[in-house]
Amino acid sequence: MTWSVWHVSPVITSIFFILGVFTLYQVVFDWLKTVVHEKKMSISDNTVKSLFGVIYMLVFIFTMQSTIVGKSISWEFMNFIVIALIFCAYFLNIRVPIYFFVPIILVYMVFNHSIGYWESWCHALTIMLSYWSFNYIQKHPTKSHPFIGYIIVGIIWGGIMWYFVALKFSLTMSVFLQEWGYLVIFEVLLYSYVRMLLHESELKGHLEAFANHDALTKSENYAAYSSEIKYLFANSLRNNLGLSMMMFDIDHFKHVNDTYGHLAGDKVLQKAVSTTQTVIDDNDPKVKLYRTGGEEFNVVFPGYDLPATEPIVSQIFNALNHLTVRNKDQEISFTVSMGVSGISSTDKTPDDFYNRVDDNLYHSKKNGRMQITAI
Incomplete structure (x- = not known):
C-alpha cells in the first residue's frame, strides 16, 4: 500500500x-x-x-x-x-x-x-x-x-x-x-x-x-540528601524500621581558611570526605554521606537504631580527629564535632529529625568541641 x-x-x-x-x-x-x-x-x-x-x-x-x-x-x-x-x-x-x-x-x-x-x-x-x-x-x-x-x-x-x-x-x-x-x-x-x-x-x-553531587568533594549534596531522607523517613515510620543520622562539622573551619587560605580549606574538606567515605565503605555501603553545608556533613544510617551506629561513628570520629593535611610546607591539623540521633516517634517530618541531630551537634560544639553527643 x-x-x-x-x-x-x-x-x-x-x-x-x-x-x-x-x-x-x-x-x-x-x-x-x-x-x-x-x-x-x-x-x-x-x-x-x-x-x-x-x-x-x-x-x-x-x-x-x-x-x-x-x-x-x-x-x-x-x-x-x-x-x-x-x-x-x-x-x-x-x-x-x-x-x-x-x-x-x-x-x-x-x-x-x-x-x-x-x-x-x-x-x-x-x-x-x-x-x-x-x-x-x-x-x-x-x-x-x-x-x-x-x-x-x-x-x-x-x-x-x-x-x-x-x-x-x-x-x-x-x-x-x-x-x-x-x-x-x-x-x-x-x-x-x-x-x-x-x-x-x-x-x-x-x-x-x-x-x-558536590563539585568540590564529590560527595552527594543537600539536594540528594533531601530527596533520600524523605523516602527513608516515610519508609521507617511505615514499616517500623530503624533510621539514624550523624551530623559533623569541622571545628574552627573559618580559622583554617583565614590562616592558610581557602585552597587549604578545600583540601581539608576533601580529606575529611575521602576519609569518612573510606570508613563507610569498609563497614556498610548502604550508609550514605552528604555534604549539607559549607563544612557540615550528614551521614544517614538506614535500618540502624542509635546504639547500632556507635562502631561506625566512633571510627569516623577517631579517623577525622587524627588527620593532618599537607599544604605546601605546612601541616594542617583539625578536629570535628558530632551529633547523632535515631528517629523518634515525636518526629513528624524529616526536618524534625534533622533538627534534633543538629541540636546534638550544637551541644558538642557548645561544650568544648571535638566530642560526640548521641541522644
Missing part, C-alpha cells in the same frame, strides 16, 4: 518502523529504571536492561514472524530479526550463554516450521556465531574507529545468513543482493541512531550526577 498509494519505498517505511521499535524500547526501559529507583529495588540498571532487552526483542521477533509463519515469504522479516539480535548483542551487550541460546533457537525453528531444513540449521548456527561476534567486538572495540569493526562483522555475517536463506527459498541473485544491501543500510542507521540515544542518556546521567 505504501508504494502504490503514497509512492514511498518499503525500505523507507521499514527504516521508520525499526527506529520506532528501538525508540519505544528506550522509552519503556527509562520508565522501568525510574520505577526501580523510586521503589529502591535492589536491582542494578544492567540487570533491568538485560532482562527487559531479551524479553522485548523476543516478543518483537515472534510477533513479527507469526504473521508470515509457514508461508513461502517467511523470509521477508529476516532483516528486522537480525537487527533486533544486533541491538541485543552489540548495543545492550547482553551475554547469552549457549545453554540459553540453543533452546531459543530450537523453539523459534519449531515455531517457524523450519526445523526440517538443513539450510535452517546452518542459518541458526550463523545467527549464534554472529551474535557472539558482536558481543566480542563490543568488548574489544577498535580503539580509533569502533564502527569499522561493527560494520565488517555485520556485512560478513549478514551475507552468510542471507546466502542460506536464498538457498532455502530459491531466491534470485538480485533479491539476495538487495536484501543483503538493505541489511547493511539498517545496520548503519541503527549504529547512528542508537549512538545518538546513548549520548543523550549519558548526558542526562551526567547532568543528574552534577545536580546531586
Whole structure:
C-alpha cells in the first residue's frame, strides 16, 4: 500500500518502523529504571536492561514472524530479526550463554516450521556465531574507529545468513543482493541512531550526577540528601524500621581558611570526605554521606537504631580527629564535632529529625568541641 498509494519505498517505511521499535524500547526501559529507583529495588540498571532487552526483542521477533509463519515469504522479516539480535548483542551487550541460546533457537525453528531444513540449521548456527561476534567486538572495540569493526562483522555475517536463506527459498541473485544491501543500510542507521540515544542518556546521567553531587568533594549534596531522607523517613515510620543520622562539622573551619587560605580549606574538606567515605565503605555501603553545608556533613544510617551506629561513628570520629593535611610546607591539623540521633516517634517530618541531630551537634560544639553527643 505504501508504494502504490503514497509512492514511498518499503525500505523507507521499514527504516521508520525499526527506529520506532528501538525508540519505544528506550522509552519503556527509562520508565522501568525510574520505577526501580523510586521503589529502591535492589536491582542494578544492567540487570533491568538485560532482562527487559531479551524479553522485548523476543516478543518483537515472534510477533513479527507469526504473521508470515509457514508461508513461502517467511523470509521477508529476516532483516528486522537480525537487527533486533544486533541491538541485543552489540548495543545492550547482553551475554547469552549457549545453554540459553540453543533452546531459543530450537523453539523459534519449531515455531517457524523450519526445523526440517538443513539450510535452517546452518542459518541458526550463523545467527549464534554472529551474535557472539558482536558481543566480542563490543568488548574489544577498535580503539580509533569502533564502527569499522561493527560494520565488517555485520556485512560478513549478514551475507552468510542471507546466502542460506536464498538457498532455502530459491531466491534470485538480485533479491539476495538487495536484501543483503538493505541489511547493511539498517545496520548503519541503527549504529547512528542508537549512538545518538546513548549520548543523550549519558548526558542526562551526567547532568543528574552534577545536580546531586558536590563539585568540590564529590560527595552527594543537600539536594540528594533531601530527596533520600524523605523516602527513608516515610519508609521507617511505615514499616517500623530503624533510621539514624550523624551530623559533623569541622571545628574552627573559618580559622583554617583565614590562616592558610581557602585552597587549604578545600583540601581539608576533601580529606575529611575521602576519609569518612573510606570508613563507610569498609563497614556498610548502604550508609550514605552528604555534604549539607559549607563544612557540615550528614551521614544517614538506614535500618540502624542509635546504639547500632556507635562502631561506625566512633571510627569516623577517631579517623577525622587524627588527620593532618599537607599544604605546601605546612601541616594542617583539625578536629570535628558530632551529633547523632535515631528517629523518634515525636518526629513528624524529616526536618524534625534533622533538627534534633543538629541540636546534638550544637551541644558538642557548645561544650568544648571535638566530642560526640548521641541522644
